[in-house]
Amino acid sequence: MNFIIWIVVGGILGWLASMVMRTDAQQGMFLNVVVGIIGALLGGWLLAPLFGTGTINQNDFSLPSLFVSFLGAVVLLMIVNLFRRGRVR
Template identity: 90%
Template sequence: MNFIIWIVVGGVIGWLASMVMRTDAQQGLFLNIVVGIVGAFLGGWLLAPLFGTGTINQNDFSLSSMFVSFLGAVVLLMIVNLFRRGSVR
């Protein structure tokens, strides 16, 4: 059951991050899920120690962990945009 919740929450986080970064038209459902989950890993590695919380990948489904996962997904999309276009939008 946690796996399904992880996929759904990762998809929502990826979708919200793509809306913020204006890449929503380029991404589908699968890419939103991947961005949400990989962004949560990135957020856990970079941002979780700063905020003192976990991420959705650590089975911590609190508001602070979702925020850190969201920020990680936004950072991931910034990095992708930087390499794809040569500038961050």
Template identity: 70%
Template sequence: MGFLIWLIIGGIVGWLASLVMRTDGQQGMLLNVVVGIVGAFLGGWLISPLVGVGTINSGNISIGSIVVSLVGAIILLAIVNLFRRGRVR
């Protein structure tokens, strides 16, 4: 059951990040899940030590972990946009 919740929350985080970065029309549901989960890893590596909150990948789902994962997903999409288009947007 935890794996299913992890995928659902990862998809929501990826979808919210794609809305913020205006890439929602280019991504499908699967890519939103991938962006959410990879963004959570990135957020856990960069942001989590600064604020002391885990991510959705650490197993505890809270508002703080969703925000850290969302910021990580936004950073991931900004990096992808930078390489694909030459600008962050």
């Protein structure tokens, strides 16, 4: 059951990050899930130690962990935009 929740929450976080970065029209549902989950991994490595919390990948579904996972997804989209377009939107 945690796996399904992880996929759904990752998809929502990826979708929200794509809305913030204005890449929503270029991504589908599958890419939103991938961005949410990989962004949570990135947020776990970079941001979780700064905030002192976990991420959705660590089965921590608290508000701070959702925020860290969301920020990780935004950072991931910034990195992708930097390599694809040569600039961050």
